[in-house]
Amino acid sequence: MPSEARIALKPLARTLLLTLLGLLAPSLFAQGTLPTFTHTGDSGSYTVLGNDPAKGGTATVPVTIVPITLTFEASKGVALSPALDIAKITRSPLFTPFPFATGTTQYADALLRASFYQTAASANTLSTWHTKFSKPTVAPALRVQIPIGYGYTLTDKRSARTLGVVDLEWLQKKIFETTPAGTLSPDRLVLFVTHNTTYYAEGDATVCCSWGTHGTEPASKQPFVLASYLDLSSLAIDKDVQPISSQLAQFVMDPGHDPLFKGTRGQTSPGNTFGTGWMRPATSPASDFRCAGTGAGSRYFTLLPTDTNAKNNFPASPAFVAGTYHLQNAPVLPWYTGNTAAESWQGKLSFPDAAALTQPMQPCEAPGANNFGRAGTPPPTTPPAPFNGTHGHQLIGYWNGGGIGANRFRLRDVSPQWDVVIVAFAVPVQSGGAQLIFRTPFQYQPDEFKAEIDELHSRGKKVLISLGGGGQNFQIRTPEAQQQFLDSVTQIVQQYGFDGVDIDFEAPSIVTEPGDTDFRHPTSPGTVNLIAALHTLHDHFGANFMITLVPEGTQTPGGYPSYGGQFGSYLPLVYGLRDILTFSDTQDYNTPPLQGLDGNIYQAGTVDYHAAMTELMLRGFPVGRDPKHIFPPVPADKIAVGFLTSDTNPEIVMQAMDYIITGKAPAGTRYKLLQPGGYPAMRGAMFWTIDGDRRHEYNYSNTVGPQLHSFPAAK
Structure with missing residues (x-):
């Protein structure tokens, strides 16, 4: 594949280009939908949920929760229902105030304030600038049957818990085909909630696992989050609302994300694109799978840089404990752009736990690189061991x-x-x-x-x-x-x-x-x-x-x-x-x-x-x-x-x-x-x-x- 030419723009031309992108970006996002602002920095222009911190004001995002009960043909009709989870979700810091370091507020608002704290402070808007989710309305439960070949259940005898494993893209399409029309509206966020379910991507169960997805469905312009509430005991590190908070964190940083978009060079979506992509900081340097893609979450799995597992495992990230709930530690948005010193709260890289990320973002080696192209790797210095002449195995x-x-x-x-x-x-x-x-x-x-x-x-x-x-x-x-x-x-x-x-x-x-x-x-x-x-x-x-x-x-x-x-x-x-x-x-x-x-x-x-x-x-x-x-x-x-x-x-x-x-x-x-x-x-x-x-x-x-x-x- 030919390498991409890089064009060095002169400062004035670059400023004009970024300004133009800032003017155009709102029209690229779904017209007349949720409140968004365009953040323009030295490394690009990004559409973010809420009001501009430089202008202040409170943006309120209406929310509808749609419980999804999954039944599995392969498991003779076993059902996983989130009916008992909804009250726990609405009482969590996702929708009720909690005393975070950046103020007593909801999780997503606190994350945004951590991302642009210094921007709002410079504009004197800290006291008024918020992005709040409304008290959710709860729609009637949607029942989806997972056919054979699109998912299955596993029951763990030790914990007496059942786990669903489902084709993520298939389920997303099915949800939008079957959700009643009156439930969907481009001017509100729809939160689809499953129970104890993990997902694989690309229709390939070897590309596993994630806890959900997020973005704006392109046909209906519907902003949505699909995630699972977890009651898996010892089966997973992530707990209760943490998977939902992970997808919400990514949604507020990239509301225009299209998870079904098939991009090139590892591009995750036509939403926000962060340079040539970021390297997984939690992965061993020897790994061949360090380049995560160019979106807020990694390609395929929509994992954050704070997640420690890249493939073939449940996502795992030590959580921020908020009362009885577990919340996802996430990078602040300036982590992706390299602007934390000038923009984020105290220059921190992550939130709510400021120590969750200790290293600035490292870009991928080349556009779309996956660290495979070691054509010039020198021969090893350690010699191979001689064969001992026996053949046991x-x-x-x-x-x-x-x-x-x-x-x-x-x-x-x-x-x-x-x-x-x-x-x-x-x-x-x-x-x-x-x-x-x-x-x-x-x-x-x-x-x-x-x-x-x-x-x-x-x-x-x-x-x-x-x-x-x-x-x-x-x-x-x-x-x-x-x-x-x-x-x-x-x-x-x-x-x-x-x-x-x-x-x-x-x-x-x-x-x-x-x-x-x-x-x-x-x-x-x-x-x-x-x-x-x-x-x-x-x-x-x-x-x-x-x-x-x-x-x-x-x-x-x-x-x-x-x-x-x-x-x-x-x-x-x-x-x-x-x-x-x-x-x-x-x-x-x-x-x-x-x-x-x-x-x-x-x-x-x-x-x-x-x-x-x-x-x-x-x-x-x-x-x-x-x-x-x-x-x-x-x-x-x-x-x-x-x-x-x-x-x-x-x-x-x-x-x-x-x-x-x-x-x-x-x-x-x-x-x-x-x-x-x-x-x-x-x-x-x-x-x-x-x-x-x-x-x-x-x-x-x-x-x-x-x-x-x-x-x-x-x-």
Whole structure:
């Protein structure tokens, strides 16, 4: 993608441009709706809820609360109702005064006053400048049924609480389709409230989790907040009205946000855009997921910089406790613009807890950067550990190369600890097609690449080609498409001498279609044809041809709470390929919270999660909780655990592998293996990526590799 040209405006021209933007901004926001003002600073122009602090006056925002009762088809009609939550919400500091540092007032007003305190003080308007929410009117409850494939529930036995997991965009659209017309009005804020519900984005349950969304619905110009009241006890750090306060905080700083807007370069919405985007201050510097996007909340999850979790977990932020309520610590708006010293209360970065943020905003490395483009990263200084010559269990990893010139990460330079190297990716020639193509990465010539595969073979390594990858749309719905798939994959395997194929097709490429209810006898054409094609490939290349699967968490253990759509979509593949399958390694990093066989909910990134999800596959489970459809146990030597190098650490991986293989539980483990002695025959550990491991000084291959190789091979 070409880089963007940057134009340096002279001061006068820049001032005129910002003034013009300030005049135009109100017309860009929905005409005749809520009171807003345009704040213009050195770094841009922003539309904010309320009156201009330089002019003073109290702006009153009418509010209607719409309770949303969710029923779940996948859970046989289980309902989550916020009926008992509404009175608690209206009595909270969201709508009643509380003694904050910036005055006794409501939460959103206090946040705005913290953001522009010095502006109002300079204009002598502090005593009169407020943005208040009216006493809410409560509309009749709206009942929405969540179809199979769009959400499910999890019940935690320890806390006796039920959690809903729902497709956020689907629910937003459904709400605006079904809310009575008289309830909506562009001149008021509508607060849609659910109960104990978390959300995933982009129709992809691996993009999880958030507590809601906010903005202005473009068709109706309706300002709204959708958020959940939480009564989850020990399941989540966030409590009671904190999720609602998080979405309100973002709404007042960006009322024109459109959460369904599909922007470019990580742009969150056509509302306020803060430069090239901000870096997550609570994320480890080693993470590959630090660039959050250009909006007030992060892309996909609408998380604030004060939230500590970026993906695959509930949002988590230590709360400001206001009486019996918990409120979101949020950045003041000048944090995004770098103007806190001149604008915010005492120059603070966050509110209500001024210590919640300790660092100024750091911009992303480049427009829309996600910190992946480390083309010039120098080779590591720590050498890879030599292979010890034993094979207890396997270290499996994905390689996609990287670097330029002398810093290029060649296939032949893969650490000797890796037993199975999976090359990423062969992709569809065209989106939605079945014909695949593999382009050798960077400056590799095909013969040169094949020679390096042969070199790895000479060291006893297996080299596979992975088919698909995230974001690819692959379809094999017809006999003609099946033949295209077979011809193209056969040619790729033969040309380079790969030992087998790895299947990495995600939704919507692999989905269980409506009416397809039995994983043992699938009827979805894409699934049926792929199973048949892989059998044909195996027959063609022989018994030693390797076939591996790398499902996301939703696609295998996700079939336990719900079966349909993306949930459990790989179960027919695992079952249908059971006689020729080499191994399946579930991505424990691309997953929402899920439930273990012990009846408790676990979140990704923990030893408990790795053990619970792996044992689902090793022990079997009722698919969609239906006792008539029991997914049978998969042999331990056909199961590996999938890790993301930037999303975990060697200590957690080594503890998880030791626990699963030997049954030795680390301190603090809550999940108890149903087979106390562990699973000695279990295949091993998979990582995305070998490149990430090398980039971080072989911190996994030099630790997890020797550990796996030291375990005795199963008898």
